[in-house]
Amino acid sequence: MNQKIYNYLLILADNPLILGHRLSELCGHGPNLETDIGLTNISLDLFGQVRNYLQYAAEIQGLGKTEDDLAFLRYEHEYRNYRLVEQPNTDFAWVIARQYLFDAYHLPLLNQLVGSKDSQIAAIAQKSIKEVQYHHRFSSEWVKRLGDGTEESHGKIQKAVSILWTYCGGIFEETEVENEMSQLGIGANLDLVKADFLSDTKYIFNEAALSVEGVDWSQKGGKLGVHSEHLGFILADLQYMQRTYPQMNW
């Protein structure tokens, strides 16, 4: 049972880990000071959540490992994040579209996890949910501004949304561990999360004059450890210090 909760925690942790890393790449490179700090704040929030999940995962794994071992010393196929969060910081519209699509899933996910029968998961979700409410507000407002802005900004966000939408199917791909966790009342019911995700995106895209109609195939595999070409490069960066100087600390 602990092994199953451990596997479930990796799914919960690896998405904010990889997205947080992607956002951290932008630190000092945002389009302006305000947005730079805004995105970096989100990155830090996500890393805080990752630490909580991975500390718990290391504890129930019971092999004497730490959060750092789990974050930095697994191999690519052992990461359980969706392909969506691996996608590069192509331009600001991509960063915003990727963030919004993640937030539109993350918020209803946490809304369910606060009621988890696993008190530790419930507590982590409770702590994270206010942060994520703000992330969702930040990213959805930007989706609307870009979509409803100039012809150029509309074109860029529409393109980003159309491409990134093809990665969203991977979020809701059924896995055994998630089904089981849901049935036990420990994990979220992905069908309900998906219903919230679809109504949220429908509403925001309508406000932003964006459309994803006709985009109906999907990139999958992330949760099963099958990733896009980007994750290897991310891990090379993310793991460099721990692999070069094992057990290094701040």
Add this chain to the structure above:
Amino acid sequence: MKKEWPVWEVFIRSKSGLDHRHVGSIHATDAKMAIENARDVYTRRQEGVSIWVVPSKEITASNPEENGELFEPAADKIYRHPTFYILPDELTHM
């Protein structure tokens, strides 16, 4: 960025009961974005419980060249200062 966004002045109230204090400025295209940017830039370390933003261009400032006539007449009127009262120790933020 070709066109700079308008500048907004940011006021933060650090806790209930105190006044909003000017903490700095930020750029934003509208009031909603100004609040979000102010939150992101100025409340990262629990500085505040309330934010005001005001477009900088809406602020009218006194002219430094008129400082003499505006402020110097108050300099020798010490009887206007409430320094003759003894304040109880519990009274803070005066």
